[in-house]
Amino acid sequence: MKTPILLLDQPTAELDPKTSSELYRHLGRLNREKKVTTLVVMDKSGAVLKDAHRVLVMEAGMVKDFLPVGEYQKKYGCRKTNRRAKPIQVDERLDVIKLSGASHTYKGGITGCQPLNFSLKKGDFTAVIGQNGSGKSTMLKLIEGLVKPTSGSVELFGTPVTKKNVGELRRRIGFLFQNPDDQIFCSSVRDEISYVLKNKNLSAQQIEEKIQETLVLVGLKGLDEIHPQRLSRGQRQLLALGSVVINDPELIIADEPTSGLNSAQSQVVMEKLAHLSSQGVTILLVTHDLTEARDFANRIVVMHNHQLALEFKAEKIDNYLNELVRLELIEGGDF
Ligand SMILES: Nc1ncnc2c1ncn2[C@@H]1O[C@H](COP(=O)(O)OP(=O)(O)O)[C@@H](O)[C@H]1O
Ligand SMILES: [Mg+2]
Incomplete structure (x- = not known):
């Protein structure tokens, strides 16, 4: 054989x-x-x-x-990312997200997450890390209103989320997924990026200005007429980000937006998120990449066994390496 x-x-x-x-x-x-x-x-x-x-x-x-x-x-050499340039301005008085004892149990009694107490302040950039199955996506689904809390409550922008207001609150949030192709559906970069502007009362000139401004921001200037399929995966993720950013979200929720991208592409996507963060956009990022979490986020939150197990300032990560080994998120004392 x-x-x-x-x-x-x-x-x-x-x-x-x-x-x-x-x-x-x-x-x-x-x-x-x-x-x-x-x-x-x-x-x-x-x-x-x-x-x-x-x-x-x-x-x-x-x-x-x-x-x-x-x-x-x-x-x-080893992988390095360039640390963010500007410090993050957090407004401690305003909770953009507040989970108070919010849990979710799926059909059949499967635990998605145990009661979580979590808040994200205005302007903060928090990274959530944790093993597969630890409950990260369930937590995001609770925040997005895609699943109802089995116990506890969820507030967005200081307002309790209800069936009635969930649509309105969601419009203030930009979602970025792991696979840009789940998000992209138009046949040109221009149409994709400007899709959300359709129902807004903007003049053709205002729309054009916004498109150009956003293309520059996400590094896709000059590619307006190209079919998204002709872009690289990294560029498609930037396009997905552009179509989110053009709507001026107050909060961006990104679930592993750089998995499947190479280092250079990931760096660009993370730099764009960092730039938005420095402009005051609140960011909640789920990632498997501790280097990214350390270099771009302000705070790191660890989920383990469907619960929040640890929370610390990203710059203090070196003090938590033993804990991260115990939670099996890194193997040795390094990552
Ligand atoms: N739609 C679903 N139906 C039933 N169980 C689910 C569903 N989605 C997730 N789970 C379960 O909930 C737990 C947490 O999953 P998830 O939130 O997706 O974790 P993570 O995003 O950290 O990988 C896992 O045990 C998973 O099997
Ligand atoms: Mg997940």
Whole structure:
């Protein structure tokens, strides 16, 4: 029998760090014991490097380098992000989000999240991290009004969320999903970005000004007439962000917006969020990427076992490494 070959395209893009390491350990074992040749398209975390032998670097459709892992690391270095430039101005008096003992149990009695007490102040940039299944998306669904609290209550912009006002409150929020293709539906960048302006009372000139301003903001200037399918995934995520930003949201909720993007693309998306944050937009980001959380958010909140387990200022992350190891969010004392 011929030795099988395994081909995997960013297999861990949606997994938490612990589950990613487990997958790579299994692949490493298959490779050593069963001699399975394995080709993995790496994601930005670089977690595969512990188990890989060589790295192939591609650029503009061509092979740029093919090196042993050690040499790759020497030449390309470890992953770094550029820290945000401006400090965040938080208005402690105003809660944009307030969960008071809010829990959700799915049909069949499955716990989504235990009662959560959580608030997000105006202007804050908070990152939520936690293992797969820890309840992060359920918490976002409670905030978005997509599921009802089984106990407790949810307030947005100081107003208790009800069936009647949920639509109106949601209009003040911009949502950014993991996969931009769940969000994009128009056949040109221009139509996509300006879609939400349709029902507003704006003149053609005002609409054009807003489109141009937003295209510059998300770095897609000059691409107005292009079909979104012709953009890279990173550019499509920026387009999704543009279509959110043009509506001047007071709060942006982003659920893993950089998973599936490479480091350079992630950096651009995060810089755009940081820029919006410096303009006073409140941001709630769910991410598996601790480097991103540390470098761009103001506060980090950890979910574990359907509960909020830990909360700290992003700049103090070094004081919490042992806790993060205990909660199995990092393996050693580093990430
Ligand atoms: N639609 C659903 N129906 C039933 N159970 C669900 C549903 N969505 C999530 N869950 C369960 O709720 C728990 C929390 O999931 P989720 O909030 O998606 O976690 P995370 O986003 O942190 O991965 C998990 O045990 C998950 O299986
Ligand atoms: Mg989730």
